[in-house]
Amino acid sequence: MVLMLVGLVLFLGAHSLKIVPSAGAPLRQALGETAYKISYSIVSLIGLILLARGYSAWWAEGPPILYVPPAGMSHLALLLMLLAFIVLPAAYLPGHIRKTLKHPMLVAVKTWAVAHLLVNGDLPSVILFGAFLAWAVLDRISLKKRERAGLYTPPVFTPRWQADVTAVVIGLVVYGLFVWKLHLWLIGVSPLAMASAV
Structure with a gap:
């Protein structure tokens, strides 16, 4: 359960930076365009892997x-x-x-x-x-x-x-x-x- 939830937070959190410009814009300026895109991709990929693994593990446990x-x-x-x-x-x-x-x-x-x-x-x-x-x-x-x-x-x-x-x-x-x-x-x-x- 925890693994999937962490993955969701990372993946959707990264994809939500554009929804909250006050959070995304300063980060983009601080890191620079290239570093921002690389960081965004890495965090998204890690989140996707964690939520996929977490979902499979939780589902295999026989959830409610x-x-x-x-x-x-x-x-x-x-x-x-x-x-x-x-x-x-x-x-x-x-x-x-x-x-x-x-x-x-x-x-x-x-x-x-x-x-x-x-x-x-x-x-x-x-x-x-x-x-x-x-x-x-x-x-x-x-x-x-x-x-x-x-x-x-x-x-x-x-x-x-x-x-x-x-x-x-x-x-x-x-x-x-x-x-x-x-x-x-x-x-x-x-x-x-x-x-x-x-």
Whole structure:
């Protein structure tokens, strides 16, 4: 439990520096741009490793079950994850998806978190995915406030359909790999097995 919580604090804490400019800006100035980015990456990586290991260890202990997901939720979760896998690469491509959603990365994180909360009612899962969902919502609110205050300027670009097609193709391929083998290999649970068990 402690390992996962420490990992969450490190990972989401590093990613929350932009949400609280009064904390992130002085740190960036003190360290310099390059050192700041390196430190940010190292802390994020350590946090990710700790929360992954901590989650697995806590889950293996047989943690408390807060709720039992309704039958059929695994199918909805698979559909939501397909959306998340398409939206995620769209965050880096100048397409209509990115222009419409404005912040596809946060949409992908929220969709991923909700999908997993639909099928996981154990305490570590609720804490993990609930924390990411809360962070993404707070980050989106922060972006709106910073934009109104003139502290953030959305990127300006001409959307291209080729970028959308690329996002969809990448999303479908990576999604297929995750459903087929990668999720089982990385997480230890097969989404297909969960869906077929319902």
